[in-house]
Amino acid sequence: MDVDRDVNRDVDMDGDDTTGTLDEALQRLHRSGPEFEGWLSNHGPMAVESLVRGGQAPRVHRWLDHYERRLDDMPAPTLPVRDDDWKSALGDPRRLADWITFFERAVTERPWRDVLAEWWPRLLPGIAAGATHPVIRVGHAVRTLLTAEPNGPRLAELAHGLGYWAARHQPxxxxxxxxxxxxxxxxxxxxxxxxxxxxxxxxxxxxxxxxxxxxxxxxxxxxxxxxxxxxxxxxxxxxxxxxxxxxxxxxxxxxxxxxxxxxxxxxxxxxxxxxxxxxxxxxxxxxxxxxxxxxxxxxxxxxxxxxxxxxxxxxxxxxxxxxxxxxxxxxxxxxxxxxxxxxxxxxxxx
Known part of the structure; x- marks a missing residue:
């Protein structure tokens, strides 16, 4: 498989977005929750990463102008997820914002690869949760982090994906x-x-x-x-x-x-x-x-x-x-x- 195909006009030789569009789009999308209309998945972050990666960055913001109309705001946090009691919150969709906050803090305090390595085996049994959208969102976030300099929006996107997965976790x-x-x-x-x-x-x-x-x-x-x-x-x-x-x-x-x-x-x-x-x-x-x-x-x-x-x-x-x-x-x-x-x-x- 040729995962590193060269069809990306707006991605440099190291895989980084040279337009700034992806970071701008992620910041827009992080105001919204990972789901809308009850449980439908917010595909925005995954789609815009694909668009930028595929050389279609000029389309992104106009695409988002249309897509954002259907999204719901990020839900309010309820109770912080604790390192010593995370199992009680695993698979609880009411804790979406709590889990995202938990991972936002984690990827700020520790290298993102360490956070991923710790939580991947914990989340993997629930890979089919959310119709597989959480793991797909994580995959797009990781692809960016592997080919671009980690920064605030890109690390936050990984946190949103992992948090979504943890909240919807269901084997x-x-x-x-x-x-x-x-x-x-x-x-x-x-x-x-x-x-x-x-x-x-x-x-x-x-x-x-x-x-x-x-x-x-x-x-x-x-x-x-x-x-x-x-x-x-x-x-x-x-x-x-x-x-x-x-x-x-x-x-x-x-x-x-x-x-x-x-x-x-x-x-x-x-x-x-x-x-x-x-x-x-x-x-x-x-x-x-x-x-x-x-x-x-x-x-x-x-x-x-x-x-x-x-x-x-x-x-x-x-x-x-x-x-x-x-x-x-x-x-x-x-x-x-x-x-x-x-x-x-x-x-x-x-």
């Missing part, structure tokens, strides 16, 4: 390890679809009983990273033929494991195997909850460059389409580009 139900295929693509094909697709994602996750054990067993860190890249590619490719099941929700079967892949370089290597296992669980769970029974062949209508494709995604304007195209360009083969085209076709543009 999947106990699952039986089912027989699996040797490769990620066949393993996703083997995921049993939930029989009752009524209700939202929490209801559907609650009906899961087992997933293929593709990521189970001992694996060394380098193999874990390689297999995680394989999973991202397989999920992106599968979108091209299965997205009609739910074009928006099935985006996360690819973007969630890619968020984990983007985070690995910032983590101790000993955490990589568990990260693979969690990423697989998240991708497979989303697949089980939303994939259709049958594939529909989809062939790209014309050859298009990665730069042109991402410009089309930016013009399309939907946050999920932008983020999926960003992930598809990390895979960067012809099937991945076709999958991104499929997203732009199926997801309603803004």
């Amino acid at each position: 999947l139900p106990p699952l039986t390890a089912l027989p699996s295929a040797p490769d990620a693509s066949s393993a996703l094909d083997a995921v049993p679809i939930v029989s009752d697709m009524s209700g939202g994602i929490l209801a559907r996750f609650g009906r899961l009983t087992g997933l293929p054990a593709w990521a189970a067993g001992p694996v060394d860190p380098d193999s874990a990273r390689e297999r995680l890249g394989e999973l991202v590619a397989a999920a992106v490719h599968r979108y091209a033929t299965h997205a009609h099941g739910n074009p928006v929700m099935l985006v996360h079967a690819a973007t969630a494991p890619n968020a984990v892949l983007r985070t690995l370089p910032a983590l101790p290597r000993e955490l990589w195997p568990a990260s693979l296992e969690a990423a697989w669980a998240a991708s497979a769970a989303v697949t089980a909850a939303y994939a259709p029974a049958d594939a529909v062949p989809y062939v790209s209508g014309a050859s298009i460059s990665p730069e042109e494709l991402f410009a089309r995604a930016a013009a399309h304007g939907d946050d999920h389409a932008i983020k999926f195209t960003d992930t598809a360009l990390d895979v960067a083969d012809s099937t991945a580009l076709t999958a991104a085209e499929r997203a732009l076709h199926l997801i309603e543009p803004v």
